[in-house]
Amino acid sequence: MDTKEKILDCALRLFARDGFEAVSVSMIADGLGITKGALYKHYLNKRAIFDSIVRRMDEQNYDNARRFDMPGNLFENMPDKFRNTGLEKLCAYTMAQFLYWTEDGFASRFRKLISLERYRNSEMNALYQRYFGSGLLDYIEKILEGLELELSKANLRCYALEFYAPVYTLINLYDGGGEAGELASMLKTHMENFVAGLERRSGISAAVVPAVPEKSEAVYPKSGKYSGEPYMSRMMGPNPLKLAEELLEGNLIREGGTVCDLGCGRGLTSVFLAREYGFNVVAADLWSEPEENAAFFASQGFGPDRIRAVKADAMALPFSEESFDAVLCVDSYHYFGRDKSFLNDKLLPFVRHGGYIYIAIPGMVRDCHDRLPRELLFSWNPDQLDYMHDVHYWRGLISAARGIDLLAVRQMESMEQVWQDWLIQDNPYSRQDGKAMEAGAGKYLNFIKIIIRKR
Numbered sequence: 140m141d142t143k144e145k146i147l148d149c150a151l152r153l154f155a156r157d158g159f160e161a162v163s164v165s166m167i168a169d170g171l172g173i174t175k176g177a178l179y180k181h182y183l184n185k186r187a188i189f190d191s192i193v194r195r196m197d198e199q200n201y202d203n204a205r206r207f208d209m210p211g212n213l214f215e216n217m218p219d220k221f222r223n224t225g226l227e228k229l230c231a232y233t234m235a236q237f238l239y240w241t242e243d244g245f246a247s248r249f250r251k252l253i254s255l256e257r258y259r260n261s262e263m264n265a266l267y268q269r270y271f272g273s274g275l276l277d278y279i280e281k282i283l284e285g286l287e288l289e290l291s292k293a294n295l296r297c298y299a300l301e302f303y304a305p306v307y308t309l310i311n312l313y314d315g316g317g318e319a320g321e322l323a324s325m326l327k328t329h330m331e332n333f334v335a336g337l338e339r340r341s342g343i344s345a346a347v348v349p350a351v352p353e354k355s356e357a358v359y360p361k362s363g364k365y366s367g368e369p370y371m372s373r374m375m376g377p378n379p380l381k382l383a384e385e386l387l388e389g390n391l392i393r394e395g396g397t398v399c400d401l402g403c404g405r406g407l408t409s410v411f412l413a414r415e416y417g418f419n420v421v422a423a424d425l426w427s428e429p430e431e432n433a434a435f436f437a438s439q440g441f442g443p444d445r446i447r448a449v450k451a452d453a454m455a456l457p458f459s460e461e462s463f464d465a466v467l468c469v470d471s472y473h474y475f476g477r478d479k480s481f482l483n484d485k486l487l488p489f490v491r492h493g494g495y496i497y498i499a500i501p502g503m504v505r506d507c508h509d510r511l512p513r514e515l516l517f518s519w520n521p522d523q524l525d526y527m528h529d530v531h532y533w534r535g536l537i538s539a540a541r542g543i544d545l546l547a548v549r550q551m552e553s554m555e556q557v558w559q560d561w562l563i564q565d566n567p568y569s570r571q572d573g574k575a576m577e578a579g580a581g582k583y584l585n586f587i588k589i590i591i592r593k594r
Contacts, residue, residue, distance in 0.1 A: 141316065143181045147170055147195065149247065150188045155248035159189065159263070159472060160258055186191025193266065196249050200270075203239060207232040207389040209282075212302075226337070230284050230330045231389055237306060237326055238592070241313045242493070250310075271307065280301050283524060294369070302537065305329045320544045321404035322594060359384050359553070361415045365407075371564060373405040373435070377586070378560035379469045380411050381553045382499040385471070386588055387416065396456040396464030399423055399489070406432040409446050410439050412467065421463070423451040454485055461491040472589075473500040473526045482540040482591075490593045503529045506584070513585055518575035530587055537589060554586050 153162040164185050168178045182188045196299070209232050240246050253270070256263035268274055280299040309322045309379065362380035365371070370380075392398065398418040400409045410421035414461075422432055429448035433453045438448045451457055453475040466486065468476075475481065476498075490496060505528045508521075515524060534548040562573045 141209070142177075143191075146181055146188060147192055150185075150243065151192055151248045151252065154189075154192075154249075154256070155251040157250065158454060159185075186297060192249065196246065196270075199246070203236065204232065206391065207235070221341060226286060228332060228389070229279070230334070232549075233302075233330065234323065235389075235391060236317065237309065237323060238544070241319050241322075248259060251314075256375040271310075276300060276303055300483070302330075302333055321542050323546075344383060357540060359556075362411070365411065371560065373407045374561060374564060375404045375568075376470050376561060377501070377557035378553075379404070379408050379499075379557075380552065381469065381557050381560070382469050382586060383411055384415075385551055385553045386467070386497050386590075387498045388499065390416075390465075392416075392418065392465045395419065397401065397421065397462065399463045399464050399466045401451075401468045401486075402474070403427070403432070404471075406435050406446075406448070408467065408469050410441065410446075413441055413445050414439070418465075420446045421445055421449055421458070423449045423453075423456070424531060425450065425452050437577050456485065456489055458489050461494075462486050462489050463494060465489060465497060466490055467553070467582055468496070468498045468500070470499065470501065472498045474526075475504075477526070477536065479536060479539040482537065482543070482581075487540070487542065487593055490591055494593050496591040496593070497587075498591075500533075500535070500587050500589070501527055502550075502585050502587040503527050504550075504585050505529050506532060507583065510582070514575060514578040514580040515583060516575075517578050517580065519573045527584070535588055538590065540591075542594045544592040545590075546592055547588055551586040551588045553585070554581075557586070 146167065150162070150167045153166055153170060159474065162185070164175055164178060167185075167188070168175045170337045171178070174465040189510050207228050207229060240250055241495070250270070253263050253267040257267040258264070273420045277297070277304055280295050280465070283298055283302075284295055309317070309326050313319060313322055355493045359381045362378070371378075394417060396411055397420075400406075401410060401423050404424060405427055407420050409420045412418045413418050422429075422431070422436070427450075429450050433443065434446065434450040436442070449457070453471075476486075480545050481498075486496065499534055508525065511521060511524060530548055530550060534545070537543075537548065539546055558576060561569055562576060563569075
């Protein structure tokens with residue numbers, strides 16, 4: 140952090156501990172080991188420091204919302220572009236905000252500051268209401284109204300309260316010593332129950348989340364740029380770019396972060412991560428030659444400072460501990476991650492605390508290994524099909540890991556389109572897979588999205 144950031148951080152620590160009025164500029168300067176004169180070069184007074192803290196929180200809150208394609212300003216009228224925002228996005232955003240307000244040091248201290256001061260300072264109480272009271276309740280109410288469900292407008296406030304009240308309670312339980320991962324799991328269960336109840340009360344039989352638009356390239360604006368032969372010819376299975384785009388929707392990886400593309404194959408996803416998301420990428424694969432991948436990266440304008448090609452075995456990764464802000468595995472994790480000890484012993488040590496693992500793997504709608512459908516056997520033998528399992532299997536396997544929050548395990552939406560992109564390729568593997576899909580194997584298969592956060 141630069142000096143201005145250090146001043147904000149130190150001040151907020153003191154404000155959260157002692158209260159705003161009790162902290163002086165001298166105390167902040169002493170806490171940093173600088174003089175008051177040096178502090179005044181950056182901020183005119185204590186009030187200017189506090190105003191900068193509030194601006195920082197507003198900016199971060201805005202950015203967090205936009206990551207989930209949510210309205211960024213809690214206090215503006217709902218813009219037309221955010222009408223019909225999906226309920227799934229609201230749930231995902233709420234889960235991320237719960238973790239943000241409890242585990243991010245700066246945000247947690249700000250929350251404690253305004254909680255401490257709201258009973259004796261009307262301005263602090265107004266801030267508290269904006270973030271945790273009536274302002275947030277208004278925000279959720281507008282989102283629910285925008286969904287255009289068959290809900291009584293008079294009862295929207297009650298629905299918003301029903302959705303939000305447990306969030307507020309769980310934050311308070313966290314402050315009382317509750318464990319964030321356990322509380323986040325309770326929050327997830329609450330949101331699932333809320334959605335199910337909303338389905339019943341709104342008189343609809345399908346999911347409350349608005350229907351997925353008809354599949355088209357427009358649904359995948361980032362990966363749609365890579366439909367030309369130079370890119371598609373590097374695919375080694377169903378379109379990994381569309382899988383990656385769906386997988387990373389609303390991702391919380393820090394901008395400019397370092398990401399390991401584990402099982403990168405011929406490097407297509409590595410270029411995608413660097414160009415479309417601005418990540419620094421380590422392209423790791425056991426079977427592809429790093430020199431060939433590096434040549435491809437260079438042809439795309441990326442040197443080893445942005446994408447580094449590495450030959451690596453997932454069972455013995457050659458990296459330093461906590462090297463990565465995130466690990467991405469597209470169409471590879473099922474080959475090496477089916478042992479319950481794999482996450483803790485082989486992968487999590489290389490992810491920083493608070494970092495993420497994003498996984499997209501081929502799976503089954505329902506495990507059927509006891510009686511394999513003949514359609515699947517047109518392309519895969521029983522040993523190969525043993526790598527594919529359903530959502531229930533993967534949830535149980537991943538849940539056994541220690542020190543993680545399991546944020547998502549669910550079926551992906553891009554199944555049909557990623558297969559279409561693969562089957563039109565002219566190579567022996569796609570032609571063989573085509574025989575199974577033409578026979579009807581697709582009705583047994585899916586892709587599964589898994590998102591893990593390391594505590």
